[in-house]
Amino acid sequence: MESHAAVIGAGVIGSAWAARFALHGIDVKVSDPNPDAIRIIDEVLGNARAAWADLELPLADEGTISVVESIEEAAVGAGHVQESAPENPAVKIPILEAIAAACPADTVIASSTSGIKPSDLQPSIANPGRVVVGHPYNPVYLLPLVEVVGGGLTHDAAIYRAMATYAEISMKPVHVRVEIDAFIGDRLLEAVWREALWLVNDGVATTEEIDDVIRYGFGLRWAQMGLFETYRIAGGEGGMAHFIRQFGPCLEWPWTKLTDVPELTEELVQTIANQSDAQSGHHDLRDLERIRDTNVAAILKALEANDWGAGRTLRDQRMRLG
């Protein structure tokens, strides 16, 4: 990217976008009304640099991150704008309008929303054809995935330009071709989350027991193959069609709490918070972030050595920077 990236909203997600751009040598202008923004950016940039070292990536000429006074100041002349404001259309839309008024008419404006359809964000935006969703996963400086979604008014060119920008900062863009609420990843995550809340609510398992089932079991599969490729193997010589015919009918058994969501009573919230304290409270938040990042970096390097999946994204990143 020839010009700077604008990052609007500098919470955990926005700050990590800023770090990801800067570590790829791209200057960043950030706008956020929160007086804590500079502190959060510094902390997240520190985490991102540590992850960079864990990944043994060569240091590029790091881009500068400047916190500016207004959305307009950040957006003027930007080559890409990434909006990461709170998850509420009433907050996001005026911000997107201000961005669109200030930046070049063909600059892609991407929202980090994790669930709002771009069609619900873009109608009032000047030149709405350049509005897309670019939904990342936390920690953004480390996980390669970004879901790219267009709305009814989005031009194909904006989709491709957003994907090119994300590839330039060593991400794996997946184009969500059909516009639905929550896209692909959060659909899957929400299904798991709902079921997990039931398990805690019904006293079947604690947060730690559920996490252990994930990280000692299928989580180890999903870091490298997803659901379908894993089940293709499980189908054995009969293949995928055999697997589905055999496994599919189980879905009709009354296993999961299909029709409703546990009420988030104060009691359930406290139960989860207390169980989470018992599970993880001996690490402070900074420790947990470092443990997570060190582990994810080690997994990425292991997959790179095997030339597979997200390890290939890391290899490409090394070549790009080297």
Added chain:
Amino acid sequence: MESHAAVIGAGVIGSAWAARFALHGIDVKVSDPNPDAIRIIDEVLGNARAAWADLELPLADEGTISVVESIEEAAVGAGHVQESAPENPAVKIPILEAIAAACPADTVIASSTSGIKPSDLQPSIANPGRVVVGHPYNPVYLLPLVEVVGGGLTHDAAIYRAMATYAEISMKPVHVRVEIDAFIGDRLLEAVWREALWLVNDGVATTEEIDDVIRYGFGLRWAQMGLFETYRIAGGEGGMAHFIRQFGPCLEWPWTKLTDVPELTEELVQTIANQSDAQSGHHDLRDLERIRDTNVAAILKALEANDWGAGRTLRDQRMRLG
């Protein structure tokens, strides 16, 4: 374990149990009416030995695996019996009865069922107090998790003895304290599977796109932390209660297909099979198994170096064998 392990049913799961016992120096007697059983055991044992080499584990005196003529012959004198017959109570119950009639009265009889409650299996079994579920995850010779579940008639001592046996073969037993269909892991997996089927059925995403969203995104988190510990970090300084209060209400949005399951028409089965072929058909089944195993082994070693999660189980395994 002083005496041999009996493995009843030698498909992919039973054979992998046999391999896991044998690689820990425990002799195994296997019973399976399938004439292909010996071939399947050989193939799975070959995979398990290769995984052992990938993990750089010291070679113990490998136990012998003998395929015997009957359930009785396998079960007589066994120190632990692992049943891995087809997933149907009408098939499993007579097998469990035959096992119970032949093995010592206090030998734990564990079923590998992935969803049937032990209470539905044990009433007609002699000495039903020793019947438990020990539900593993594929590939059993590599993934540490085993869910241990007791039924209404199960004695606590049988639960603890099963957990001790699994720990002896370097697994991570998680006691599912409340008996529910599908236990913990398959509840979560079924929720994801159902949602993924909808995404394919509705033409939102292909099997490959869904898998990419998993393995370039949250799958990398779940190999090392589960759902709740990850979200604890996402909650930031507000902590877990803050995260739930913020994220919880999203569940009430009409995101997922809550109330039903896509009909598994021949057309949907073929769509999935064809997409899976396009995604993975350039690898044959043996290749895919080796890729999966090499990747999982590399992830386990990476976590071992970080002294975390499933890597600690591997470290313990190395100490046990060394």
